[in-house]
Amino acid sequence: MRFTGTADYVATEDLMLAVNAAIALQRPLLIKGEPGTGKTMLAVEVAQALGMPLLEWHIKSTTKAQQGLYEYDAVSRLRDSQLGDPRVHDIHHYILKGMLWQAFTADTQVVLLIDEVDKADIEFPNDLLRELDRMEFYVYETRELVKAKHRPIVFITSNNEKELPDAFLRRCFFHYIRFPDKETMQKIIDVHFPNLKKSLLREAMEVFFEMREVPGLKKKPSTSELLDWLKLLLAEDISPEALRSKDRKTIIPPLHGALLKNEQDVHLFERLVFMTRAKGA
């Protein structure tokens, strides 16, 4: 069982190795990287490539570790008891299984994605140590131990908003998805737009990487933004020449709103472009 990338996803060698090591040793794989470099997509693609079901657990700032295991719905039970529903006698009706429980008790091995773990409270990863290490947890309400039938392949993504505790990190493999170099980027674009005109692509890539070099941008355009922009360029049927226009009025690349998401960034970029082109003329 080896992951070697898919038709839609270009994986670098070090990424494949990290994924395969995590699968072989049945440890969680922690993925970090700039936004838009395909952290979340990785789990989707691995699940697809290995033919396994995917369970996604998206973390918010209010998510508690317990919600991944199970929740005891006391309110429903209280209501049922008022209405005299016979279900009330069995507590199992009111235990809602969380993502981890579902992953542990699935009939086949599954891929479990814990997305954006850094959004949660600082103690959140600590509360999952035993669950991820031993792949088991205890349900206090029913006094049963839930143990993984098949250890799921766990992917955890983080955007570095919070630092993760050491004890948690020790239990994971780690991979940092770097921003792709031009060569890899070319491959990624080929995968997404097989029919793109070569000249348009070349010009667009140049504009894109140039834009990433602008110092002081609040949010640098990333891979996913480049793909969106190319989609727009294609839809609008922009010619390659337009990207390199010398005309003062069109010095800003067309549809740059897809690349720069911040008003201040756009202003800064416009100022810089104007300055450099004015100097060159």
Add this chain to the structure above:
Amino acid sequence: MLIEFFYKLKSHKLPVSIKEYLTLLEALEKGVIGPSVDDFYYLSRAALIKDETNFDKFDRAFAEFWQGVESVPGIESQIPLEWLLKQVELTLSEEEKQQIQALGGWEKLMETLKQRLEEQKERHQGGSKWIGTAGTSPFGAYGYNPEGIRIGQDRSRNRSAVKVWDQREFRNLDDTLELGTRNLKIALRRLRRFAREGAPEEFDLDTTINSTAKKAYLDIHMRAERRNTVKVLMLMDIGGTMDDHVKLAEELFSAAKTEFKHLEFFYFHNCLYDFVWKDNRRRHAERTRTIDLLHKYGNDYKVVFVGDATMSPYEVLQPGGSIEYFNEESGAVWIRRITDVYPKCAWLNPEPEEIWNYRQSIQIMKELMGGRMYPTTLQGLERAMRALAK
């Protein structure tokens, strides 16, 4: 097996643990990788290093272990290569890139620089090959080679060099730091103050039971969720005398960023005057008037200064004392304005507390802050947080 490797990593101050080392061995035993150094590199990195900021350190340790290269003592303090590479590639213009080509390309330039640093053991001045000052070698300060890289020069003397590295003293305080900030975070958590605000979304079990018992029918109560409501305004000294302390300040900053609901930060230089700024690279272009800060952020904000308060007393007390421009009102006036508006203030000073008494400006600043100056030790931080939370 590979114990030497493990200790090599340890000696480079990488936070590796025995558990991770055993994981690596387990992976090797399971045959995850073939017999290739590249694969081993990737595997050991994935298993042992959990933070991308440590990747560069790991690379160096790995290279050393694999090639038996002796490390040059203090190379990282002299010139952090990773920083040079990153910054330069981003900011070089076309002509500058061509100039680099004159020396055989950027990679070559850095490669040569690395070699020279390794060969060179002592301080050097003059001459045409070694790194040092006042030579014609492409490396070093005060030199005349147009393709030169300047190292350790405090003023631009010869404008034709590629880049003046000393500018890094004004680089933005980055919050991507290595491990070790967790201690600070725990101390900062003292500041957390939870309050129930906003829409009632959480089931309130206690009140429901109480009220149900009283009314004899099911009476469900909801309440707003507990949220951290602490608002913090951080004002940080950057550059100048703070150079020694930038690292400490960075750790503090990194710790602070994740702990509060509202955190605003601004930079100033030496002492607070009419202007502060958010992005150090554009500090002259995009400034915020300090008076606007006072208007914008309500007095429920807690203000934390970070600075060494080490300067000439004139810079605090005299109008026009600023070393950067003519300030019409003295720094002391501005500090007093802040302390008047915000009842909760604290000044964190990275200088050791023992020497505060010997520096006049620290004394003055402490007085202005009403004695609320604390050292940036864990214990000092706790004292500061306790004072802010009171």
